[in-house]
Amino acid sequence: MNVVFDIGNVLVHWEPRALYRKIFATEDEVEWFITHVCNSDWNIEQDRGRSFGEAVALLSRRFPEHAEAIAAYDLRWHETVLGPIEGTVAILAELQQRGVPLYAITNFNQDKFQETVTRFPFLSTFRDIVVSGDERLLKPDPAIYRVLLDRNGLAAPDCVFIDDSLKNVRGAEDVGMKAIHFTSPGELRRDLAALGVL
Numbered sequence: 001m002n003v004v005f006d007i008g009n010v011l012v013h014w015e016p017r018a019l020y021r022k023i024f025a026t027e028d029e030v031e032w033f034i035t036h037v038c039n040s041d042w043n044i045e046q047d048r049g050r051s052f053g054e055a056v057a058l059l060s061r062r063f064p065e066h067a068e069a070i071a072a073y074d075l076r077w078h079e080t081v082l083g084p085i086e087g088t089v090a091i092l093a094e095l096q097q098r099g100v101p102l103y104a105i106t107n108f109n110q111d112k113f114q115e116t117v118t119r120f121p122f123l124s125t126f127r128d129i130v131v132s133g134d135e136r137l138l139k140p141d142p143a144i145y146r147v148l149l150d151r152n153g154l155a156a157p158d159c160v161f162i163d164d165s166l167k168n169v170r171g172a173e174d175v176g177m178k179a180i181h182f183t184s185p186g187e188l189r190r191d192l193a194a195l196g197v198l
Helices: 017-020 027-036 042-048 052-062 064-075 087-096 110-119 122-123 142-151 168-174 186-196
Strands: 003-004 012-014 081-084 102-106 128-130 160-163 179-181
Touching: 003 186, 017 027, 017 064, 042 052, 052 064, 081 087, 087 186, 102 142, 110 122, 128 142, 128 168, 142 168, 160 168, 160 186, 168 179, 179 186
Parallel strands: 003 102, 003 160, 102 128, 160 179
Antiparallel strands: 012 081
């Protein structure tokens, strides 16, 4: 069985609020900014491959009073990645020791992903990583899963995909993969054991 990981909030903890709690005085201000300015609709376009420079310029024209805080999303982006999720990284290492073929599919800006790989060497474990920013495709588009399958000569039923997003889990199932909705390292270990992978 090939095991295919998501990365953000499965192997590394990503939380933009952690950055903005250092910038704004109250939780209400943080939530307003994350909801109305640097929101998920804006961020997903960086995952699709738009450069952070273009994204910051676009948003700063709309919200000039927040230009400095918007720029921080790019310049201080590393502060949104809080560190490894140790329990999942331990599972990854155990799978590697067992010789399980390991892959990843991640919605991630291509430039920020390279920064993240430098910070977290365990990400070099994978035989291949499909990065949405490189492919200009986003999970749960079936095409991004097929990039991994086609590029590596894998059959979908021989793969189990792990993601914290239920819609991305469903996307993997739609192309014929087995899939696990990640909620915690302990649950993941039990789910992989049930499949006979651990």
